[in-house]
Amino acid sequence: MDNETHTLLHKPGFVLKGVPHAEGIGLTLVEIGEGTALLKVPYAAHLVGDPETRVVHGGVVTSLLDNACGVAVSSRTRQFGNIATLDLRIDYMRPATPDLDIFAWTECYRATKSIAFVRGVAFHTDKADPIASCTAAFMLGTTEARKGKTP
């Protein structure tokens, strides 16, 4: 584990409050930067995809990465409730290891007036040895865009 990753893992965090599914899977914000985010999902029995191998379900990694991408977008654009995922691509490199927490590090590397571009990785202890990687695009200002429109 490199020093940078090691430091990141030991910052105190808190569970994302007010987002029912994030609370449900125990999603915790570990660190937030200018356009970057580090989130964690602790290993838990209800997140397992295969009880024989005890490996976490791919859908959990999807939720973690999607949410972490959203936080990275918010941290760069200062927009919170009014962003929406346009698309999300995930490449699964290897199964997660049972009993280990899964981290997601994401970076919003570009934002225009309406769109934000994000990339990220999910990993256990080392970003360079990922479980999965992702790229995503987000729509910005979704609530403003909705105003003036008939429902």
Next chain:
Amino acid sequence: MSPREILKAAAEAGLKPDLTALLDAIPYAKYLGIRVDRKGTEITTILPFARHLIGNPVLPALHGGVVGGFLETTAIMQVIFEAGGSEMPRPVDINIDYLRSGRPVDTFARAVITKQGRRVVNIHAQAWQEEHDRPIATLRGHMLMPES
């Protein structure tokens, strides 16, 4: 029974696996509340609305990861049903397009295998709510078939 035992028993008996039992054996699918409706060879998965699926409490809207995980599970069920085998297929990559926000109602999904190779399956899945012709999200992906 574990998912593998369910698949193995079905393969040995030459039957289609019981998808309801399979979903029941997957803790995360159970946690989301995914159900399945099979009519002949047509499989529809159902995600009944529940509060713990919400990702945006302001709108409110379903969590993007929930919709993604639901589509991924739908795709896996379709591959298991059509391609058989005694092991669970493993996703290699998935690409999810979010077309509309997932409203706080029941969601349905179906998947179609576009190409079945020897080791990899290309699959498309689509999720909708009230109207089938107004999908809320689509998935395109590849699944690795376990060697059996």
